[in-house]
Amino acid sequence: MSQGAQYAVIFDRVSKAFGTKQVLRDVSFEVPAGEILCILGRSGTGKSVTLKLLISLLKPDHGEIWVDGDEITRLKETELSKVRRKMGFLFQDAALFDSLTLYENLALPLHRLTNKTQDEIDTIVDSVLGQVGLAGDKQKMPSKLSGGMRKRAGLARALVLEPKVLLADEPSSGLDRITAAEIDELLLAQKSQRGTTVIVVTHDVHGARRVGDRFAVFDKGDLVAFGTASDVEQSNNETARRLISEY
């Protein structure tokens, strides 16, 4: 159990295939608590799969995954549920429940997973929506929100349970530079104000270099570079060097 204690997340020789397509091959890395890791790579190289493995929406074929001291690949559903409560997930398209208002989207996990009173839930929802700049939109349906607002709403839902580990899948995709920068600021605020460990999958190298402490570069299912920006810039792998320099 102590293996995971010094790191918020450990990936230990993880492999994953879909049919004959090998998506991840013996991938290993660690993320110290309170740091931001940015995962870079071309499309279809296993970045989003890595995030889904971390929150156990997918199971690896081989290897171990440690989250906040718990090895999650062999946990039963009830134990897994406890680990997931420590994590927040911002999906690429926000994945808000389209039949619920923004307020209901955020209140749902608080109602179901905590013993908080209605007043406490209202206060938390208002506070989190305030943090992401959507305080006046809580009665709107997700379909009435713009792309940037949906992303912020998705982030608000991921933050509502105060996760120790925040996973963000393409948080700036489809957004203009200013809105993308606002999302980056929100991620940085989570790290600086709450000590949240953040793992971001992104194609936005500019944003990644602004927020990231460490970088992981994937290529064809392999982790080809890992470390700080300067580590990756000096990597032997050309794809990694090109990716981290393209901003």
Place this chain on the structure above:
Amino acid sequence: MFKPIEFIGKVSLFALQVVVDVFRPPFEAAQIGRQIAEVGTKSLPLVIASGFALGTVMTLHTRSTLVTFGAGSMIPTVQALAFFVEIGPLVAGLLVAGRVGSGIGAVLANMRATEQIDGIESLSIDAFKFLVVPRVVACIIALPLLTVFMDFSGLLGGFLSEFFSSRISFHLYIDRAFADFEWSNFIPPTVKTAVFGFIIGTVSAFFGYTTNEGARGVGKAATNSVVVSSLLIILADVILIKCIFFAFPDNAL
């Protein structure tokens, strides 16, 4: 390639999980209430309109035959028995399969395609229990209620049709309709629609919840939900009628 045995196995396991999860807390009362309202509001106008039209047409068709044989006074009885025993339950089941089944299949498939189901799982919420079980329970509860509306709207349609032909009074029509009517003509056929509801909810939820074909899967799930639910309802009806005849032998006479 469609693999019937694999499909039957998967749907059976899915249905078994529904049954187990119905009795496992938390009981999702709010979600069930929301889904009953959804099923009811979606289907009630359709069920009433269809029942009324069917009742009218059925009386128009049976009237000439019964009058020819001097059994014109039996028209209300035939109408009531036909609707309460078979037409109401079966047609209500098929209508709900078309209206609600397609909706359940499409909604869940869309939630799968847009990662909403993953979103629920990521929040430590059991998506199956939260999304599937309430929809199945809502169908089980709503269908017998909708069937009652179907039965009485059919009877009303039949009355109006007969009224314009013979000027029969409403009081006399109802008297004749229920003169030879037993509770066993009403309760078992109505209760059997709960099984139809289980079939509609489970099959439709199966197609929607288990799809992995993105946007293309939404249309496919909706279509398969209607086709397979309707087919299974008709097959189940045959078996359930036999069961009812076994439990209530007088109904078989």
